[in-house]
Amino acid sequence: MVAAVRLSERALSRFFRIAVPTTDYTIHRSLGIPMRDGAILRATHYAPAVDTPLGTILVRGPYGRSFPFSLVYARLYAARGYHVLLQSVRGTFGSGGDFVPMVHEADDAADTVVWLRRQPWFTATFATIGLSYLGFTQWALLCDPPPELAAAVITVGPHDLYASSWGTGSFSLNDFLGWSDSIAHQEEAIARRLAFQTRDARRLDQAMHGLPLGSAGRDLLGTQSRWYESWIQHPRSDDPFWADMRMTSALDRSDVPVLLITGWQDLFLDQTLLQYRHLRDRGVEVAMTVGPWAHGDMVTKAAGIAAGETLDWLGAHLAGVPAPTRRSPVRTHVGRHGWIDLTDWPPATGEGVLYLQPAGRLAASAPPADAMPSSFRYDPADPTPTVGGRFLARNSGYRDDSALARRADVLSFTSGPLDADLYVFGNPVVELAHESDIDHVDLFVRVSEVDARGRSQNVSDGYRRLSAPAQGPISIELDAIAYRFRAGTQIRVLVAGGSHPRFARNLGTGEPALTGQRMVPAVHTVHHGAGGVSRLLLPASGRLPSPDGSADPAGDLV
DSSP states (O other): HHHHHHHHHHHHHHHHHHOOOOEEEEEEEEEEEOTTTTTTEEEEEEEEEEEEEOOOEEEESSSOOTTTIIIIIHHHHHHHTTEEEEOOTTSSOOOOSSOOOOOTHHHHHHHHHHHHOOOOTTOSOOOEETHHHHHHHHHHHHOOOOOTTTEEEEEOOOBBBHHHHHTSSSSHHHHHHHHHHHHHHHHHHHHHHHHHHHHHHHHHHHHEEEEEEEHHHHHHTTOOOOTHHHHOOOOOOGGGGGGBBBBTHHHOOOOSOOOEEEEEOOTHHHHHHHHHHHHHTTOOOOOEEEEEEEETTTTTTTHHHHHHHHHHIIIIIOOOOOOOOOSSSSSEEEEETEEEEEEESSOOOOOOOEEEEEGBBEEEEOTTTTOOOOOEOOTTTOOOOOSSSSSTTOOOOOOOOHHHHTSTTTEEEEOOOOOSSSEEEEEEEEEEEEEEEEOOOEEEEEEEOOTTTSOOEEEEEEEEESSSOOOEEEEOOOOEEEEOOOOOOEEEEESOOOOBBTTTOOOOOOOOOOOOOOOOOOOEEEOOTTOOOOOEEEEEEESSSTTSSSOOOOOOOO
16 A cells, blocks of 8 residues: 555656655544634644654645545645645534634634644644635634744635625625535535536536525525525625635735745636735735636646645745745746746736727727717526636636627627737726616626637636616726737627626616516617727737836737
């Protein structure tokens, strides 16, 4: 068994392209760690067989202590000289207490550190690592960072649950109903989960299309994941309900060196970029890597890069051993180009402007003053579907969205072929001279790339729930991107009234999201002339940013 593990770890090292293991280790399972309220949390300790370990790593999460987390966050590091404590948060996988997402993580992390200090094998300093919810647990600890905490590596980790669930003004239905359903079944036997996988996917889809949202979710979840309805019930950002699920104080209080890893199609991308900017502006040592990944890619496609960069960061900031240093604070993958290093994010760019025109055109010149508007009808009973983008599902990320552009409830505006490559770094903005015939509407806006064959692929999205009255100029900031639009391709802007089930549809009535079920269609109008002009603003340049961060202006786009 030991020989088989060693062989698999060496194979993993070759696959990840990281240094080979340096030591054996022993595993101590089901340790009990007391919390202040008497709950006992379970953990597994991986102890390297070395006289002088490199340091201690703390990993806290709700998804169990077996594969894949035991491999990518424990065995990999124990085999290279680190003690690793892999802990299940309260109410999960044998840990006592009730699991209420995010609420107990700050106190429980602090209590775990108290226990850690008393262990004879503790190395006096430690680091934290982990992705997604495992990243949130790190931000919870960073709100009041203990003096022994020397470094953190946070991969696609949110610090603010409200921003993730209600940040656009519409509830992130797919992400949070799907995640709640997954948590409800994650501790069932593997055979049972596989047997009902197809059925559960069908039931989840039915629940996402059901109304009202509260009862539809409860029909799916039953007695599990009781917190779900409470999230829908509190749509306001100033509601005290969210206080224990927002770790924004960590961005102001912590000076711990942090490495951030994310993907351009990750659902928490916006929060990672905010984390980087905030820590950078405070002078905290922070670095960031952004790859061409969605959330589900982080333990597959991104795992090798993430493991290598994590080992380097821990070597430099925890182990104190010579390790490769980053050439620059920001490493990013540019779509249709490849990896580059940047001194900061976002780099300086020019600005390109494209105007939405009648008949579905997109051009650098403004339309005539008498240009007729474009309009579409959005029907919440047949909501515009989600196609690709930053959400939590297998069909997320970059996708062919050609069919979306052909729908009657979507406006599509397409440029001519580009004369030269165009590099976009930052957040595109779409300004719409918009009005609707009812007050309660949403706007979904997308920038896509159309290749020479006419195939369209999503690049950047924006979403906004509008407050009454829904008339007047609307400015929507889209997802940040690093992307090369190649010469000969076309830029497309899509405008719709929703993206379901990524976002809960706007019923058009203003009823509470939890209980609303009456639906009213909406007619949206986008003006091009006398009623105002609508345009796409691109932070764009004619070539890649130079090492000092400067860039050429965009010039004419088409």
